[in-house]
Amino acid sequence: MRKTAEKIAAQVSGIVRTDEVLSRHTSFKIGGPADLFVEPLTMTELVTVLSTLRQEEIPLYLLGSGTNLLVSDAGYRGAVVRLAGEFKQFVYGDCCVESGAAVPLARLASESSQRGLAGLDFAAGIPGTVGGALVMNAGAHGSAISDVLTEALILDEKLSLHSLAAGDLGLSYRKSNITSGSVVCRVKLRLSQGKREVELKKCGQHLRFRREHQPLQPNAGSIFKNPPHDSAGRLIEAAGLKGRRVGGAMISELHANFIVNCGNASAADVWFLLEMAREEVAKQFGVNLELEIRLLGY
Ligand SMILES: Cc1cc2nc3c(=O)[nH]c(=O)nc-3n(C[C@H](O)[C@H](O)[C@H](O)COP(=O)(O)OP(=O)(O)OC[C@H]3O[C@@H](n4cnc5c(N)ncnc54)[C@H](O)[C@@H]3O)c2cc1C
Numbered sequence: 001m002r003k004t005a006e007k008i009a010a011q012v013s014g015i016v017r018t019d020e021v022l023s024r025h026t027s028f029k030i031g032g033p034a035d036l037f038v039e040p041l042t043m044t045e046l047v048t049v050l051s052t053l054r055q056e057e058i059p060l061y062l063l064g065s066g067t068n069l070l071v072s073d074a075g076y077r078g079a080v081v082r083l084a085g086e087f088k089q090f091v092y093g094d095c096c097v098e099s100g101a102a103v104p105l106a107r108l109a110s111e112s113s114q115r116g117l118a119g120l121d122f123a124a125g126i127p128g129t130v131g132g133a134l135v136m137n138a139g140a141h142g143s144a145i146s147d148v149l150t151e152a153l154i155l156d157e158k159l160s161l162h163s164l165a166a167g168d169l170g171l172s173y174r175k176s177n178i179t180s181g182s183v184v185c186r187v188k189l190r191l192s193q194g195k196r197e198v199e200l201k202k203c204g205q206h207l208r209f210r211r212e213h214q215p216l217q218p219n220a221g222s223i224f225k226n227p228p229h230d231s232a233g234r235l236i237e238a239a240g241l242k243g244r245r246v247g248g249a250m251i252s253e254l255h256a257n258f259i260v261n262c263g264n265a266s267a268a269d270v271w272f273l274l275e276m277a278r279e280e281v282a283k284q285f286g287v288n289l290e291l292e293i294r295l296l297g298y
Helices: 002-009 043-054 105-114 132-135 196-213 233-239 267-284
Strands: 016-021 035-036 060-063 070-073 078-080 090-092 094-101 151-157 161-165 185-189 249-251 259-261 294-295
Touching: 002 016, 002 035, 016 043, 043 078, 043 151, 043 185, 078 105, 090 105, 094 105, 105 132, 105 196, 132 185, 185 267, 249 267, 259 267
Parallel strands: 035 078, 060 078, 070 294
Antiparallel strands: 016 035, 090 094, 094 185, 151 161, 151 185, 249 259
8 A cells, every 4th residue: 555655645746644544534533544545636636546546446435524424443445535625616606606525515605695695504504525515415404405506527436527417416315326436526506696694694593503402522413314204313312312322422412313422432332322223213113214424444
């Protein structure tokens, strides 16, 4: 891996590291080392890195901000690629914004409301990047990124670039058809003219709601998707698991669909708790909870 790292370091101007501990890059603050960690800064660098990884048959994982991710304690035997540089740029047009995939979604929500543009207030306070938001079809308060997306520029596994319309991406509740070898590079979002004070007020209300209903300790957002017409948090709480602790991980006392890292949680602690929640909810209520978080290194 050291030789590949040296080869890639000569190809990219961003970070190239071996044995990078992924707990530094996840909101859970959990996760073992990745063999290789690379930050391409331009589209050319990205394509070069991916083609080197393909030639060397090294598995690839695209990381956003790691806010919906559980990385195993053993880490990942492959290369983690995180976009930076030009992928962190965005530009506003007439009631629209074109954004690189590494821009924080919440940054766009705040910037849009400052400009009096409506449509992205739901994203105020949703952590993570625009790319991660598209893959997860992130949303809140009854809206999701699918409601504002017009098109996305995707680099596929064969390293061909495609400009895809929102309707081609299979976007539904916390779901898309973007495969794990593909890279979201840029997106275009459609906004509408609103009033600055109204948009700022809506964002403020969403942020307050988060502060009141979501835990402060490191976490990865909702562990499970909500089943139809119910909420995973309600079911886990009704199963008597709120506050249940295993090692350094705990089912949040504030919101039972969040598992929090109380300081020294391992991925194994989190896994134990989420399996417990899944089994108890199935046993007591006959509901099979589906994971919302993504897994790496399992
Ligand atoms: C406190 C907290 C609150 C949250 N609240 C919400 C909420 O209200 N609504 C909601 O929907 N989510 C919420 N989340 C979950 C999370 O913020 C979202 O899913 C977010 O969109 C993930 O973005 P990310 O950049 O962190 O992606 P990551 O967690 O890094 O990755 C998620 C998936 O996207 C893929 N991916 C990331 N970037 C790219 C790319 N450029 N190209 C291809 N694949 C890529 C990864 O491979 C992975 O499969 C919350 C999380 C936390 C910690």
